[in-house]
Amino acid sequence: MRRKLPSIQALVCFVAAARHQSFTRAAQELFLTQGAVSRQVATLEESLGVELFRRTQHGMTLTPAGADYARQVTQRLDALERDTLDLMGRRGQGESVTLAVVPTLATRWLIPRLAALAREQPELTVHIDAQTRPFLFGDTGVDAAIFAGTDDQMRQWAGTRAQLLFEEVVVPVCSPALLRGRNELSPAALAELPLLQQSTRPDAWRQWFESQGVDALRAMAGPRYEQYSMQVAAATSGLGVALMPTLLIEAELAAGSLVVASAHPVLSRRSYYLVQPDLPERPALTLFKSWLLARSAQQQLMPPGITPPGAAARDR
Numbered sequence: 363m364r365r366k367l368p369s370i371q372a373l374v375c376f377v378a379a380a381r382h383q384s385f386t387r388a389a390q391e392l393f394l395t396q397g398a399v400s401r402q403v404a405t406l407e408e409s410l411g412v413e414l415f416r417r418t419q420h421g422m423t424l425t426p427a428g429a430d431y432a433r434q435v436t437q438r439l440d441a442l443e444r445d446t447l448d449l450m451g452r453r454g455q456g457e458s459v460t461l462a463v464v465p466t467l468a469t470r471w472l473i474p475r476l477a478a479l480a481r482e483q484p485e486l487t488v489h490i491d492a493q494t495r496p497f498l499f500g501d502t503g504v505d506a507a508i509f510a511g512t513d514d515q516m517r518q519w520a521g522t523r524a525q526l527l528f529e530e531v532v533v534p535v536c537s538p539a540l541l542r543g544r545n546e547l548s549p550a551a552l553a554e555l556p557l558l559q560q561s562t563r564p565d566a567w568r569q570w571f572e573s574q575g576v577d578a579l580r581a582m583a584g585p586r587y588e589q590y591s592m593q594v595a596a597a598t599s600g601l602g603v604a605l606m607p608t609l610l611i612e613a614e615l616a617a618g619s620l621v622v623a624s625a626h627p628v629l630s631r632r633s634y635y636l637v638q639p640d641l642p643e644r645p646a647l648t649l650f651k652s653w654l655l656a657r658s659a660q661q662q663l664m665p666p667g668i669t670p671p672g673a674a675a676r677d678r
Contacts, residue, residue, distance in 0.1 A: 368406050373435050375402035376414065380424055380432035441503040444489075457486055457646035462493035462507035466590040467634070470610045472508065479653050486649055499639040505647045506638040508654075516635050524637045527658035530607045530630040532570065534623040535615070537600040541623065552624045553578035556602030558593050559586040566605050573628050594620070609661060634658075 378388035379399060389396045407414050414428035424432060444460070463472055468490055476488055491504060496519050508527070509516075516524040534552060541547065547555075553576055557567050564582060571578040584602060587593045590610050597604040598619045606620075607630065614620035636654060638647065 368409055369402075370439075372402045372406040372409075373439060375399045376406050377432060377436050377439060379403055379415070379422075380428065381436075383422060383424070385422070437501050444503050457644075457649070458489060459486065459505045459644070459646040459650045460489040460491065460503055461650075462491045462497070462502070462504045462509075464494055464509060465492045466610055467508060467510070468492065469591065470613070474613075475657060478657075479650070482653065483649055486646060488650065505644060506636055506651070508634060509637055510632045510634050512631055512633075516637065519637060521640055522637050523640045524635040525655070527634040527636055527654070528609075528661050529633045530609070531627050532566070532605050532607055532630050533625075533627040534570070534603050535606050535611060535620045536597055536603040536623045538618065538621050539600050540603070541621065546622060547624050549574035549576045549624055549626060552603060553580065555623075557581065557584040558596050558602040558604040559584045560590065560593060560605070561586045561588050570605055570626075570628055574626055 375388060375392065375394070375398075378391050379385055382388050382391070385399045385403070386396045389399045392399065403414065412427050412431075413425050414431060415422045416425050461472075473490070479486065479488065491502075493504075493507060493509075496509070496515075497504075497507075499521065510530060516522075536555070540555065549571060553571060557580065559582070560566055564586075567584075568578070568581040571581050585596065587596060590606065593604040593606065594611060594614060596602065597606070598614060603623050608615075608627070611620055615622075636651065638651075643651070
């Protein structure tokens with residue numbers, strides 16, 4: 363049965379014109395003439411029987427149908443390009459898996475461990491996309507995701523199944539200079555220092571102080587940072603105390619650029635999960651998943667010398 367598919371060239375021209383809202387700028391991007399782009403889009407509209415652009419005296423705009431189609435076609439073309447580059451890079455050899463991972467976890471925990479995977483599975487290639495929010499797997503070329511969240515949040519991710527990797531333990535850390543020769547501070551003393559805030563977790567410090575029985579009036583005050591990597595930079599620079607997941611600051615704790623400011627770790631509300639579409643998994647994902655679960659089982663969540671938070675209140 364013959365497929366009802368437009369030409370790739372027509373789709374490429376349409377997506378470029380949709381992005382720029384201009385045939386002229388699309389032509390410049392694609393190294394074509396303005397007339398060639400216009401003809402490709404006109405042919406596409408004729409074959410679809412749908413108006414994609416509305417021409418006006420002041421230029422052109424996408425119709426609602428055109429805007430929706432542009433979004434969908436862009437995703438498909440991006441996925442096709444990724445698949446093509448993947449095949450070219452492997453030259454038909456080996457397997458690959460594409461993961462969506464929150465950026466800080468990718469750079470600070472996962473990527474430093476991939477060298478071990480490369481030694482164990484040299485034919486397996488791992489591609490990583492940065493994602494910060496749940497998404498529809500059907501709209502991407504992603505095989506699985508590593509995300510932090512609660513059990514309820516994972517269950518609400520439609521069309522997926524999730525497997526727990528490890529819980530998250532948070533502990534206050536700062537530059538050694540901020541302690542001024544002291545080994546650590548009491549929670550009450552810590553409340554007097556500048557507190558670095560995480561934008562996505564505005565209540566984190568307040569919850570930590572509550573778990574320690576301290577009424578900290580300034581628990582939600584202090585500079586806010588969008589990503590944990592920014593907090594790490596601020597803390598190592600001596601700007602204040604950061605409440606950090608221990609697995610994201612392993613290198614800084616080992617090097618001494620960050621130290622534990624108050625040895626009172628707390629279990630976070632969130633844990634880390636491997637999330638995948640509720641479909642049969644590809645062999646490449648099975649290989650990666652086996653390796654990842656083994657690594658997560660070995661993960662040490664507590665810095666040396668810190669008592670696990672078993673007796674401490676959970677951050678709930």
